[in-house]
Amino acid sequence: MNFDSDPALLAEVRKYGKFDVTGCFNCGSCTLSCDLANDHVSFPRRSTRYVLMGLKQALHESLDPWICHDCGDCSTVCPRQTEPREGMVTLRRYLASVYDWTGLASKVNSSKIWHIGSLSFVGALVLWLIVLYHLYVVKMPLSDFSSTSMGLEHTFPTVTSFTLVVILFPLLILLSNAFRMYGITVHRKESIRSPISQWIVEAKTFMLHFFTYKKMSECPTEKGRWPKHLLLGIGCLGMLAVLVFALRWFQTDKIYPLSHPQRWLGYLFTAFLLFGSGDILLGRIKKEKEVYKSSEFEDWVFPVLLFATALSGIVVHILRYSGLELATHYSYAVHMMIAVPMLVVEMPFGKWTHMIYRPLAMYFQSLKERTLRQEWSSGGVPEYVV
Ligand code: SF4
């Protein structure tokens, strides 16, 4: 292997958050404390060393930061207080920016001004579209905005198409970045390209980690956090599925009855979202657990937006069922101004990207290990072990 050293790498990584590892003397205590290290003797130190040595390409190809699940055991035992957990969080933000072809993830993850600015811009754009829609499609004069009472029904089916666009467009960007992740972490390394049969066999690893966050459950420190994270994940995926496949139910002229499935699915997923995001926010406020002891701006944004989206959705629902049409209208506008920026900014560029990158990293890692085992058993020494 021949990697060039880039002395600017450490400064570059530090743009994405805390990375105070210059005091690390490679004692290995973090590896010993980490329940996810398994037989990877250099996890999580390896990525840290890459940064300190300026090995940019090796860092870009590394999957380790995604395998870390944030428990903080390593930070507790580190004799030099170098906070390896925080270092891994920062590396995840940095790598998410490396995978992103638009360049926006880099701006959003390294600058508060860009992060707040992009969320505010999308929120303002939603408001502007709502005003234009009422002025030119509904043909309502501006002076009637605060007095004319009307339900949400006139927005259907326009809002269905709009919802599909604001979910599917960012999802498409995220999937294209996931493909770039594959190119950077796997495809570049010819020695670990696996036959298609192994990709199919190992696809179960992706599904397992995508739907269950199983790796988190393997860490004793994370045992309590795992079921809550699982509920939050089910809430996010379930609500996205309802919005993509079942939004029409919400839009029937007659308000749907108590027995309607969208009601109960919607209530269930909303409860999961409120509970999961609320628990994270409470943890970050209390700072009792290592994982929540130190929170950066980016760590707050996603759970705050999730909580606010779920809460504003409940308000819209209550007002609609109470027959308060004008209030429903305004609360729905506020709900859209919170939910759309979250979908458009956080899903493809921000914290939400880990929904795809983490299970993909598990998938690629298990393929790498499978290839490694096969090469060892056939008597060869894989290039990336030398
Ligand atoms: S425990 Fe701290 S000092 Fe020791 S290798 Fe890990 S990060 Fe470095």
Ligand code: SF4
């Ligand atoms: S935060 Fe937990 S999972 Fe991540 S490297 Fe440290 S000990 Fe391992």
